[in-house]
Amino acid sequence: MGSNAVFAREGRAWDEIKAELAENIAADMPVVDPRVFKPAYFHSDEILAINEQAFALYLHENAIYGGSAYPSLKRYEEEIGAMTLELLNAPAGAGCTVTTGGTESNFMAVKAARDWAREALPGADRPEMVVPRTAHPSFDKAAGMLGVTVRRMAASPGYVADVDAMADAIGPQTVMMVASAPPYPYGQVDPVPELAALALHHGLWLHVDGCLGGFALPFVRELRGDFPAFDLGVDGVRSISADIHKYGFAAKGVSTLSLRDATESRFLGQAFDEWPAGLYSTKSLAGSRTGGALAAAWSVMRHLGREGYIENARRMLAIKDVFLDGVRAIEGLEIVGRPDAYHFAFTADGYDIGGVGDALEEKGWQIGRAREPDSIQLMLNRIHEGGAPAFLSDLAEGVDAVKSGRIRSRGARAIYIT
Numbered sequence: 319m320g321s322n323a324v325f326a327r328e329g330r331a332w333d334e335i336k337a338e339l340a341e342n343i344a345a346d347m348p349v350v351d352p353r354v355f356k357p358a359y360f361h362s363d364e365i366l367a368i369n370e371q372a373f374a375l376y377l378h379e380n381a382i383y384g385g386s387a388y389p390s391l392k393r394y395e396e397e398i399g400a401m402t403l404e405l406l407n408a409p410a411g412a413g414c415t416v417t418t419g420g421t422e423s424n425f426m427a428v429k430a431a432r433d434w435a436r437e438a439l440p441g442a443d444r445p446e447m448v449v450p451r452t453a454h455p456s457f458d459k460a461a462g463m464l465g466v467t468v469r470r471m472a473a474s475p476g477y478v479a480d481v482d483a484m485a486d487a488i489g490p491q492t493v494m495m496v497a498s499a500p501p502y503p504y505g506q507v508d509p510v511p512e513l514a515a516l517a518l519h520h521g522l523w524l525h526v527d528g529c530l531g532g533f534a535l536p537f538v539r540e541l542r543g544d545f546p547a548f549d550l551g552v553d554g555v556r557s558i559s560a561d562i563h564k565y566g567f568a569a570k571g572v573s574t575l576s577l578r579d580a581t582e583s584r585f586l587g588q589a590f591d592e593w594p595a596g597l598y599s600t601k602s603l604a605g606s607r608t609g610g611a612l613a614a615a616w617s618v619m620r621h622l623g624r625e626g627y628i629e630n631a632r633r634m635l636a637i638k639d640v641f642l643d644g645v646r647a648i649e650g651l652e653i654v655g656r657p658d659a660y661h662f663a664f665t666a667d668g669y670d671i672g673g674v675g676d677a678l679e680e681k682g683w684q685i686g687r688a689r690e691p692d693s694i695q696l697m698l699n700r701i702h703e704g705g706a707p708a709f710l711s712d713l714a715e716g717v718d719a720v721k722s723g724r725i726r727s728r729g730a731r732a733i734y735i736t
């Protein structure tokens with residue numbers, strides 16, 4: 319091996335590496351910063367500390383051995399599942415599987431629907447799923463891997479799922495439909511009751527993607543119930559994903575998939591015994607998983623309790639209102655749809671919103687961007703409490719600069735890439 323191999327033969331002192339890590343992370347975008355509106359899901363320093371301490375305690379335990387070696391992890395998993403089912407109005411007989419993230423939860427929902435359809439809809443041997451324009455790309459990822467064809471709608475009239483178009487797209491091969499509560503691009507909850515009625519009428523599996531809203535909307539609803547019901551309380555919803563590592567405020571690595579009928583969890587996991595090392599049984603896609611993520615999620619949920627999440631919702635709604643009012647007060651800016659959770663997008667009538675985004679970025683704001691219409695997207699968290707005036711003043715300046723022609727868009731696109 320040459321002396322300039324990437325994987326060096328000689329190790330280096332931890333102190334040196336640690337210094338390099340510190341230098342590298344300082345050059346990254348800060349995760350928690352009032353100028354960052356990309357997803358960060360910050361609640362408080364206290365919750366950060368709970369995540370860090372609980373995660374560190376269980377960092378080295380592998381949740382795959384929860385059932386055999388680490389009964390506390392198995393218990394956390396069961397209790398996270400039970401709390402989630404209760405939160406999402408699950409009927410008796412429902413079941414919840416804990417996964418590593420929203421993508422895995424949605425993947426498992428597609429897998430469950432596909433395998434259920436093999437029994438329930440034997441004529442659908444080339445399975446298809448009908449999804450709204452705004453459904454998260456994790457569905458296309460899952461469908462591609464699972465041999466399911468995605469029928470994605472062409473538009474979102476009124477910024478929600480196009481129920482009529484979805485009804486028209488249902489054919490003999492359709493096995494599944496998707497709704498989002500809320501979708502990532504605009505934040506307005508899809509009309510789940512209407513889609514659930516459609517699914518029931520055609521005997522299809524309706525999955526609700528509650529990755530963003532699952533741990534926010536139930537509490538927002540207690541304070542302000544001005545959006546449609548979206549969870550397992552709606553007859554016809556067969557499964558719902560909800561991420562604890564988003565607005566549930568747990569460290570990354572924890573999401574949930576709840577099924578109306580726990581017996582259908584046979585379509586999720588797999589037990590395998592035909593090899594020399596004995597029974598291998600898992601309830602989702604992942605094999606080894608850190609116990610840290612489970613312990614952190616369990617601790618945060620227990621620490622906050624329902625009251626903690628409701629208080630958070632109260633504060634988040636107050637933050638959102640100040641931002642929304644401020645944006646609306648600037649001439650030509652319009653909120654896209656009706657943002658039901660903690661994020662929203664806004665567009666411009668008569669001038670270029672892309673240029674406004676560029677002006678904000680030049681001043682150090684880290685914004686999101688969306689399309690259809692071109693818009694600026696803000697994902698709020700508690701670090702934005704009190705942060706609206708500074709943002710709104712730079713926003714107003716950016717708008718003036720674009721209107722007067724001092725700034726022209728450099729054509730930055732909505733982008734979401736690893």
Ligand SMILES: Cc1ncc(COP(=O)(O)O)c(C=O)c1O
Pocket residue numbers: 419420421422424454456498500501502527528529530561573
């Ligand atoms: C609505 C929605 N669904 C699914 C996902 C995927 O979640 P994850 O990134 O945890 O895999 C996201 C991520 O932002 C999302 O916003």
